[in-house]
Amino acid sequence: MGMNVGNSSGGDEADVMLDVNTTPLIDVMLVLLVMLIITIPIQLHSINLDMPPPSNQQPLKDPIVHEVFIDFDGTVMWDGTPVANHADLEAKLSQVVAEPDQPEVHIKPNKLVEYGNVAAVMAAAQRLGVKKMAMVGNEQFLN
Structure with missing residues:
Protein backbone atom coordinates (compact mmCIF):
# COMPACT_ATOMS: atom_id res chain seq x y z
CA MET A 1 0.00 0.00 0.00
CA GLY A 2 1.13 3.44 -0.73
CA MET A 3 0.45 6.58 1.14
CA ASN A 4 0.21 10.10 -0.27
CA VAL A 5 2.02 12.39 2.07
CA GLY A 6 1.20 15.63 0.20
CA ASN A 7 3.18 18.84 0.17
CA SER A 8 4.90 20.52 3.02
CA SER A 9 2.56 23.52 3.09
CA GLY A 10 -0.12 21.42 4.59
CA GLY A 11 -2.86 22.34 2.12
CA ASP A 12 -4.88 20.05 -0.09
CA GLU A 13 -3.87 21.92 -3.27
CA ALA A 14 -1.61 20.26 -5.81
CA ASP A 15 1.79 21.77 -6.57
CA VAL A 16 1.85 24.31 -9.40
CA MET A 17 3.72 22.97 -12.42
CA LEU A 18 6.44 25.48 -13.29
CA ASP A 19 7.71 23.77 -16.51
CA VAL A 20 6.65 25.37 -19.79
CA ASN A 21 5.28 23.05 -22.44
CA THR A 22 7.53 23.85 -25.42
CA THR A 23 6.03 21.37 -27.89
CA PRO A 24 3.43 23.81 -29.34
CA LEU A 25 6.11 26.53 -29.54
CA ILE A 26 8.44 24.25 -31.50
CA ASP A 27 5.58 23.24 -33.82
CA VAL A 28 4.76 26.87 -34.56
CA MET A 29 8.43 27.70 -35.18
CA LEU A 30 8.80 24.79 -37.63
CA VAL A 31 5.69 25.88 -39.55
CA LEU A 32 7.03 29.43 -39.76
CA LEU A 33 10.42 28.17 -40.91
CA VAL A 34 8.85 26.07 -43.67
CA MET A 35 6.72 29.03 -44.79
CA LEU A 36 9.81 31.24 -44.89
CA ILE A 37 11.76 28.73 -46.96
CA ILE A 38 8.90 28.37 -49.43
CA THR A 39 8.45 32.11 -49.91
CA ILE A 40 12.15 32.95 -50.48
CA PRO A 41 12.69 33.43 -54.22
CA ILE A 42 15.16 31.16 -55.96
CA GLN A 43 18.44 32.94 -56.66
CA LEU A 44 19.41 32.49 -60.29
CA HIS A 45 22.74 33.68 -61.61
CA SER A 46 22.02 34.11 -65.28
CA ILE A 47 23.42 35.92 -68.24
CA ASN A 48 21.00 37.20 -70.84
CA LEU A 49 21.91 36.09 -74.34
CA ASP A 50 20.28 37.26 -77.55
CA MET A 51 19.68 33.97 -79.31
CA PRO A 52 18.58 33.87 -82.95
CA PRO A 53 15.13 32.53 -83.69
CA PRO A 54 15.04 28.88 -84.74
CA SER A 55 15.05 28.27 -88.46
CA ASN A 56 14.91 25.13 -90.58
CA GLN A 57 16.27 26.86 -93.68
CA GLN A 58 19.85 26.29 -94.70
CA PRO A 59 21.85 29.47 -95.28
CA LEU A 60 22.24 30.44 -98.93
CA LYS A 61 25.98 30.95 -98.60
CA ASP A 62 28.63 30.09 -96.06
CA PRO A 63 29.17 32.83 -93.49
CA ILE A 64 32.30 34.95 -93.52
CA VAL A 65 34.45 34.03 -90.53
CA HIS A 66 37.19 36.14 -88.97
CA GLU A 67 39.49 34.31 -86.57
CA VAL A 68 40.98 36.22 -83.65
CA PHE A 69 43.82 34.20 -82.13
CA ILE A 70 45.18 35.32 -78.76
CA ASP A 71 48.66 33.92 -78.12
CA PHE A 72 50.08 32.97 -74.70
CA ASP A 73 51.83 36.36 -74.32
CA GLY A 74 48.70 38.37 -75.18
CA THR A 75 49.53 38.94 -78.85
CA VAL A 76 46.34 39.26 -80.89
CA MET A 77 46.23 37.97 -84.46
CA TRP A 78 43.39 38.82 -86.85
CA ASP A 79 43.02 36.14 -89.54
CA GLY A 80 46.68 35.17 -89.09
CA THR A 81 48.18 38.67 -89.18
CA PRO A 82 49.34 40.30 -85.94
CA VAL A 83 47.40 43.30 -84.68
CA ALA A 84 49.68 46.12 -83.54
CA ASN A 85 47.58 47.42 -80.64
CA HIS A 86 44.10 47.45 -79.12
CA ALA A 87 43.01 50.43 -81.26
CA ASP A 88 43.73 48.47 -84.46
CA LEU A 89 41.70 45.54 -83.12
CA GLU A 90 38.79 47.87 -82.37
CA ALA A 91 39.04 49.31 -85.90
CA LYS A 92 38.78 45.81 -87.39
CA LEU A 93 35.83 45.00 -85.12
CA SER A 94 34.16 48.26 -86.20
CA GLN A 95 34.53 47.17 -89.84
CA VAL A 96 32.82 43.89 -88.97
CA VAL A 97 29.93 45.74 -87.33
CA ALA A 98 29.56 48.11 -90.29
CA GLU A 99 28.93 45.29 -92.78
CA PRO A 100 25.23 44.65 -93.55
CA ASP A 101 25.50 40.87 -93.14
CA GLN A 102 27.73 40.77 -90.10
CA PRO A 103 30.53 38.17 -90.33
CA GLU A 104 31.26 35.76 -87.51
CA VAL A 105 34.16 36.47 -85.15
CA HIS A 106 35.75 33.31 -83.74
CA ILE A 107 37.99 33.93 -80.74
CA LYS A 108 40.66 31.27 -80.20
CA PRO A 109 42.65 31.84 -76.99
CA ASN A 110 45.83 29.94 -76.25
CA LYS A 111 45.68 27.63 -73.25
CA LEU A 112 48.31 29.68 -71.40
CA VAL A 113 46.98 33.19 -72.08
CA GLU A 114 45.84 35.30 -69.13
CA TYR A 115 42.10 35.72 -68.79
CA GLY A 116 42.36 39.53 -68.84
CA ASN A 117 43.64 39.52 -72.42
CA VAL A 118 40.73 37.37 -73.61
CA ALA A 119 38.22 39.41 -71.62
CA ALA A 120 39.54 42.64 -73.16
CA VAL A 121 38.97 41.32 -76.69
CA MET A 122 35.50 40.04 -75.83
CA ALA A 123 34.55 43.29 -74.08
CA ALA A 124 35.70 45.35 -77.05
CA ALA A 125 33.67 43.18 -79.42
CA GLN A 126 30.57 43.44 -77.25
CA ARG A 127 30.97 47.19 -76.73
CA LEU A 128 31.27 47.80 -80.47
CA GLY A 129 28.20 45.69 -81.26
CA VAL A 130 29.51 42.41 -82.65
CA LEU A 142 39.29 20.05 -70.55
CA ASN A 143 42.59 18.60 -69.34
Whole structure:
Protein backbone atom coordinates (compact mmCIF):
# COMPACT_ATOMS: atom_id res chain seq x y z
CA MET A 1 0.00 0.00 0.00
CA GLY A 2 1.13 3.44 -0.73
CA MET A 3 0.45 6.58 1.14
CA ASN A 4 0.21 10.10 -0.27
CA VAL A 5 2.02 12.39 2.07
CA GLY A 6 1.20 15.63 0.20
CA ASN A 7 3.18 18.84 0.17
CA SER A 8 4.90 20.52 3.02
CA SER A 9 2.56 23.52 3.09
CA GLY A 10 -0.12 21.42 4.59
CA GLY A 11 -2.86 22.34 2.12
CA ASP A 12 -4.88 20.05 -0.09
CA GLU A 13 -3.87 21.92 -3.27
CA ALA A 14 -1.61 20.26 -5.81
CA ASP A 15 1.79 21.77 -6.57
CA VAL A 16 1.85 24.31 -9.40
CA MET A 17 3.72 22.97 -12.42
CA LEU A 18 6.44 25.48 -13.29
CA ASP A 19 7.71 23.77 -16.51
CA VAL A 20 6.65 25.37 -19.79
CA ASN A 21 5.28 23.05 -22.44
CA THR A 22 7.53 23.85 -25.42
CA THR A 23 6.03 21.37 -27.89
CA PRO A 24 3.43 23.81 -29.34
CA LEU A 25 6.11 26.53 -29.54
CA ILE A 26 8.44 24.25 -31.50
CA ASP A 27 5.58 23.24 -33.82
CA VAL A 28 4.76 26.87 -34.56
CA MET A 29 8.43 27.70 -35.18
CA LEU A 30 8.80 24.79 -37.63
CA VAL A 31 5.69 25.88 -39.55
CA LEU A 32 7.03 29.43 -39.76
CA LEU A 33 10.42 28.17 -40.91
CA VAL A 34 8.85 26.07 -43.67
CA MET A 35 6.72 29.03 -44.79
CA LEU A 36 9.81 31.24 -44.89
CA ILE A 37 11.76 28.73 -46.96
CA ILE A 38 8.90 28.37 -49.43
CA THR A 39 8.45 32.11 -49.91
CA ILE A 40 12.15 32.95 -50.48
CA PRO A 41 12.69 33.43 -54.22
CA ILE A 42 15.16 31.16 -55.96
CA GLN A 43 18.44 32.94 -56.66
CA LEU A 44 19.41 32.49 -60.29
CA HIS A 45 22.74 33.68 -61.61
CA SER A 46 22.02 34.11 -65.28
CA ILE A 47 23.42 35.92 -68.24
CA ASN A 48 21.00 37.20 -70.84
CA LEU A 49 21.91 36.09 -74.34
CA ASP A 50 20.28 37.26 -77.55
CA MET A 51 19.68 33.97 -79.31
CA PRO A 52 18.58 33.87 -82.95
CA PRO A 53 15.13 32.53 -83.69
CA PRO A 54 15.04 28.88 -84.74
CA SER A 55 15.05 28.27 -88.46
CA ASN A 56 14.91 25.13 -90.58
CA GLN A 57 16.27 26.86 -93.68
CA GLN A 58 19.85 26.29 -94.70
CA PRO A 59 21.85 29.47 -95.28
CA LEU A 60 22.24 30.44 -98.93
CA LYS A 61 25.98 30.95 -98.60
CA ASP A 62 28.63 30.09 -96.06
CA PRO A 63 29.17 32.83 -93.49
CA ILE A 64 32.30 34.95 -93.52
CA VAL A 65 34.45 34.03 -90.53
CA HIS A 66 37.19 36.14 -88.97
CA GLU A 67 39.49 34.31 -86.57
CA VAL A 68 40.98 36.22 -83.65
CA PHE A 69 43.82 34.20 -82.13
CA ILE A 70 45.18 35.32 -78.76
CA ASP A 71 48.66 33.92 -78.12
CA PHE A 72 50.08 32.97 -74.70
CA ASP A 73 51.83 36.36 -74.32
CA GLY A 74 48.70 38.37 -75.18
CA THR A 75 49.53 38.94 -78.85
CA VAL A 76 46.34 39.26 -80.89
CA MET A 77 46.23 37.97 -84.46
CA TRP A 78 43.39 38.82 -86.85
CA ASP A 79 43.02 36.14 -89.54
CA GLY A 80 46.68 35.17 -89.09
CA THR A 81 48.18 38.67 -89.18
CA PRO A 82 49.34 40.30 -85.94
CA VAL A 83 47.40 43.30 -84.68
CA ALA A 84 49.68 46.12 -83.54
CA ASN A 85 47.58 47.42 -80.64
CA HIS A 86 44.10 47.45 -79.12
CA ALA A 87 43.01 50.43 -81.26
CA ASP A 88 43.73 48.47 -84.46
CA LEU A 89 41.70 45.54 -83.12
CA GLU A 90 38.79 47.87 -82.37
CA ALA A 91 39.04 49.31 -85.90
CA LYS A 92 38.78 45.81 -87.39
CA LEU A 93 35.83 45.00 -85.12
CA SER A 94 34.16 48.26 -86.20
CA GLN A 95 34.53 47.17 -89.84
CA VAL A 96 32.82 43.89 -88.97
CA VAL A 97 29.93 45.74 -87.33
CA ALA A 98 29.56 48.11 -90.29
CA GLU A 99 28.93 45.29 -92.78
CA PRO A 100 25.23 44.65 -93.55
CA ASP A 101 25.50 40.87 -93.14
CA GLN A 102 27.73 40.77 -90.10
CA PRO A 103 30.53 38.17 -90.33
CA GLU A 104 31.26 35.76 -87.51
CA VAL A 105 34.16 36.47 -85.15
CA HIS A 106 35.75 33.31 -83.74
CA ILE A 107 37.99 33.93 -80.74
CA LYS A 108 40.66 31.27 -80.20
CA PRO A 109 42.65 31.84 -76.99
CA ASN A 110 45.83 29.94 -76.25
CA LYS A 111 45.68 27.63 -73.25
CA LEU A 112 48.31 29.68 -71.40
CA VAL A 113 46.98 33.19 -72.08
CA GLU A 114 45.84 35.30 -69.13
CA TYR A 115 42.10 35.72 -68.79
CA GLY A 116 42.36 39.53 -68.84
CA ASN A 117 43.64 39.52 -72.42
CA VAL A 118 40.73 37.37 -73.61
CA ALA A 119 38.22 39.41 -71.62
CA ALA A 120 39.54 42.64 -73.16
CA VAL A 121 38.97 41.32 -76.69
CA MET A 122 35.50 40.04 -75.83
CA ALA A 123 34.55 43.29 -74.08
CA ALA A 124 35.70 45.35 -77.05
CA ALA A 125 33.67 43.18 -79.42
CA GLN A 126 30.57 43.44 -77.25
CA ARG A 127 30.97 47.19 -76.73
CA LEU A 128 31.27 47.80 -80.47
CA GLY A 129 28.20 45.69 -81.26
CA VAL A 130 29.51 42.41 -82.65
CA LYS A 131 26.51 40.07 -82.64
CA LYS A 132 28.07 36.87 -84.03
CA MET A 133 30.93 36.04 -81.69
CA ALA A 134 32.08 32.56 -80.64
CA MET A 135 34.76 30.98 -78.50
CA VAL A 136 36.50 28.24 -80.50
CA GLY A 137 38.89 25.55 -79.30
CA ASN A 138 37.55 25.15 -75.78
CA GLU A 139 38.35 21.44 -75.81
CA GLN A 140 41.96 22.30 -74.96
CA PHE A 141 40.80 23.42 -71.49
CA LEU A 142 39.29 20.05 -70.55
CA ASN A 143 42.59 18.60 -69.34
